[in-house]
Amino acid sequence: MELILAIASGVLFGTGFYLMLRRRLAQLIIGLGLLSNGANLLIFTAGGLTRARAPVIAEDASQLARPFADPVPQALVLTAIVIGFGVLAFSLVLAHGIHTMAGTDDIDEIGSGGR
């Protein structure tokens, strides 16, 4: 399972970087989104995958028995997803503003011919 997720994360990074090398704003933003989700998946995978072992201390034990699913990477991913979502929404609005004003979504043409 780790292998599959690692490959998936790699594919997300690869496609994200490829899209960011394009000149169009929309593709750049999709690339950024893919990149941040690749990073999220990587945190999740690197933290170790443990199925069906909730990090709850058993009633007759005083310590958590290994192996257990580590909650920390999940908390990190949750935080990162929220931040990533907000930032992505902001860049979409920014790109929309640029498109309305400049009438183009080619990054190199935005600045030219401006006021």
Add this chain to the structure above:
Amino acid sequence: MNVLVLPIALPLFTAAVLLLAPSRPLLQRWISFAGACVLSIAAVLVFVRVERDGILVLQLGGWPAPFGITLVADVLAAMLVVATAAVGLAVTLSAFSGVDPRREGFGYHGLIHVLLMGVSGAFLTGDLFNLYVWFEVMLVASFVLMALHRTRAQLEAAFKYVALNLIASSLFLTTLGLLYGGTGALNMAELATILPARENTAYETILAMLFLTAFGIKAAMFPLFFWLPASYHTPPAAVGAIFAGLLTKVGVYSMIRVFTLLFPGDPAVLYTLLLAQAGCTMIVGLVGALAQQDFRRILSFNLVGHLGYTTVGVALGTSAAMAGSIFYILHHIAAITNLYLISGIFLRLRHTTSLTELGSIFRERPLVAILAAIPVFSLAGVPPLSGFIGKLALVRGAFGARAWWTGGIILAVSLLTLLSMARLWSESFWKTAPHEDKSRLPGVILLPIAFLSAITVAMTVAAGPLYQLAMKASDQLLNPALYIDAVLKGGPQP
């Protein structure tokens, strides 16, 4: 109550009050300025405590380290929090001379305080994931401040700035994932007990390189600096000032903090690369500055070039070089913030910062010229001003560490800086302007400039004690055991 939480909580409180208060410009400006004053008092309080009692630690929510989030202030962090508050004071003061009404309506003052909160948080946190969160707080505030513009050039600049910074954030996040996967820790003090003790493998090298890239983009180091000169010359002067003074310094600070704690002296390739990067940053930045024809673009390239100076210390890893870099960071925050604020005077008088349109300031407005001369010549490194002292300390540190090339580059680049600043001075203050300007200058615009110039002068006069403080900060950095003990064993350390 622990004072450490104040530099983060106060700007948040001020921002909240500013959001709720009626949007009358004068009221908002006064609240914002009062907030910055209180923040300055809190910052000085933190500094005094750290100076007296040693490294100050706060375990948030009472969770013992490494389970909760820790706030830590050593001398370096405390000095930088004071510098942050001083920049905040200058920038909120500059709002009295007028802010574009459109931006003021969109919560400009609140955003400045959110930015200050993000910067203080980044300086004070002892947890790497928390550092990522503060980076994002800082960035989102700066994105909005940058994108509240509606000319095409400004939008283009804002987009480049946003995209490059988001890539850096994703890289940083990726690094944190790998770091947690391999060590199970994110608290910097705990990591400092795990990573250096390990055999150096490809894993550590990969982590170090990823950190170098992510922080390198944030700090605008060669070869990842292009977003800075492409964007910093477009926002209004006050926004440019707070960005130039603080944002890149957070990247530099993160490098210093993470590398001294997690990778002390090892892997060697990290420090070789860092030194080469610092050298290239200095040369490319200043050569770039000489080719520019616009006041603020010259400043942007000077900013990039001088970031090289601020990383020489961590690259060489000797006490003297580190102290030189720390001194230089403090000097540079005051001088570059001031110069960006001065560009606001040109924007008001001539509506441009292109050098061909400037001039005659020295003859027509001698007071402006005298106040501006202090940061210009301090940045240029003219003795006896603080820039000269910072460079002297750095050159001595570099030669002391037998880094002849680095020392040579520092000296050569100082000459280029002098050239660049002399050109800036003669073109924008000395020569006769092509057009006469008739607009009146409100006296209040000079207040923040005078304040920052006074700080530069104070740094020059009190260079001895300040250098002693930088030395103390550098000794703490190069002796990570102090930091680790303070965080993990609790209690202030002597």
